[in-house]
Amino acid sequence: MTRRLKLGGQLVALACVAGLLALLVWSVVHQQHAPGVGSVAPAFTLRRLEGPGTVSLASYRGKPVVLNFWASWCEPCKSEAAVLQRDWASYRNRGVVFLGVDYHDLSSDARRFVSAHALTFPMLQDGSGNVTSRYGISQVPETYVLNRQGRVVAHLRGPITDPGFAGQFRAAIAKAAAA
Amino acid sequence: MLRFLAVVAAALVLAGPAAACAHPHTSLGYLQGQVMCPTCHTTLDMSDSQAAQQIKGFIAQKIAACWSAKQIEDALVANYGQQILAAPSHKGFDLLAWWLPILGVLAGGLVLALGVWRWSRRREPDDPDEPDKPAGSGLDEETERRLDDVLARFE
Numbered sequence: 001m002t003r004r005l006k007l008g009g010q011l012v013a014l015a016c017v018a019g020l021l022a023l024l025v026w027s028v029v030h031q032q033h034a035p036g037v038g039s040v041a042p043a044f045t046l047r048r049l050e051g052p053g054t055v056s057l058a059s060y061r062g063k064p065v066v067l068n069f070w071a072s073w074c075e076p077c078k079s080e081a082a083v084l085q086r087d088w089a090s091y092r093n094r095g096v097v098f099l100g101v102d103y104h105d106l107s108s109d110a111r112r113f114v115s116a117h118a119l120t121f122p123m124l125q126d127g128s129g130n131v132t133s134r135y136g137i138s139q140v141p142e143t144y145v146l147n148r149q150g151r152v153v154a155h156l157r158g159p160i161t162d163p164g165f166a167g168q169f170r171a172a173i174a175k176a177a178a179a
Numbered sequence: 180m181l182r183f184l185a186v187v188a189a190a191l192v193l194a195g196p197a198a199a200c201a202h203p204h205t206s207l208g209y210l211q212g213q214v215m216c217p218t219c220h221t222t223l224d225m226s227d228s229q230a231a232q233q234i235k236g237f238i239a240q241k242i243a244a245c246w247s248a249k250q251i252e253d254a255l256v257a258n259y260g261q262q263i264l265a266a267p268s269h270k271g272f273d274l275l276a277w278w279l280p281i282l283g284v285l286a287g288g289l290v291l292a293l294g295v296w297r298w299s300r301r302r303e304p305d306d307p308d309e310p311d312k313p314a315g316s317g318l319d320e321e322t323e324r325r326l327d328d329v330l331a332r333f334e
Binding site for chain 1 (some may be wrong): 217218229230232233234258259260262293
């Protein structure tokens with residue numbers, strides 16, 4: 001009886017350790033990493049920040065896409081907004097799509113931000129941050145440039161207004177449009 | 180310093196509307212412990228990030244508008260999703276987070292009780308036929324009598 005009890009206890013302890021190990025392996029395997037240059041950007045469908053409905057990244061396949069992650073509480077996003085709007089105005093006629101993804105933000109504040117900076121490109125909302133985490137975003141603003149096949153051409157960690165980034169940003173758009 | 184001044188200014192701005200609600204249903208202090216900062220993954224009271232400050236401002240505003248804690252939490256969940264709350268919900272898979280600690284304590288108690296029971300059994304005498312030793316001093320009768328005699332001489 002005692003031996004059986006001891007064996008049962010050992011089995012339970014072993015099962016607990018195995019369970020914890022499985023959990024650790026699962027979390028390591030499912031860790032989110034930023035998609036690298038050349039890899040396919042993670043697909044998503046997000047609701048529009050302004051107005052009803054959702055927008056899917058797949059619906060822009062065949063066009064170069066600039067994917068900008070931002071938040072209304074982010075200071076550098078304010079200075080970047082004007083530059084993005086200006087670039088959007090100059091690139092939209094060349095078939096380049098700009099998408100803004102507002103993350104971990106209050107909808108009301110985000111709408112005020114869009115209105116205050118007169119941003120006219122489509123804005124999507126990722127309140128939970130699920131999509132943002134799949135893009136490995138650790139701070140905002142960050143910008144991805146995707147080519148017509150939906151592959152990553154560039155990933156800029158920081159505002160595109162940073163010295164050096166502006167040139168990279170435009171070169172990436174040119175490369176994405178050419179591909 | 181600038182951040183501190185900004186927080187003080189925000190508090191002063193919010194202090195005005197707060198007076199509009201004579202009997203607030205909840206407090207910022209309470210909700211700061213119930214709501215997570217989405218970017219730093221700690222509760223709001225542990226964070227001073229911009230995202231946390233934004234949510235604190237939102238909560239203060241809603242308290243001033245006489246919203247209840249439940250209303251504020253619901254609004255935050257609608258905006259950020261369930262993970263904005265520090266405590267897991269009481270349904271589905273989240274129930275495990277509530278029940279597992281209780282089951283763990285019960286299992287621990289059971290193991291402890293079993294251990295104590297086994298330990299006490301091991302302490303029992305091996306031979307039940309052995310006569311009981313005298314209670315009290317633990318000395319045999321002869322030694323006790325002689326000890327009494329010696330002590331009597333000193334009285």
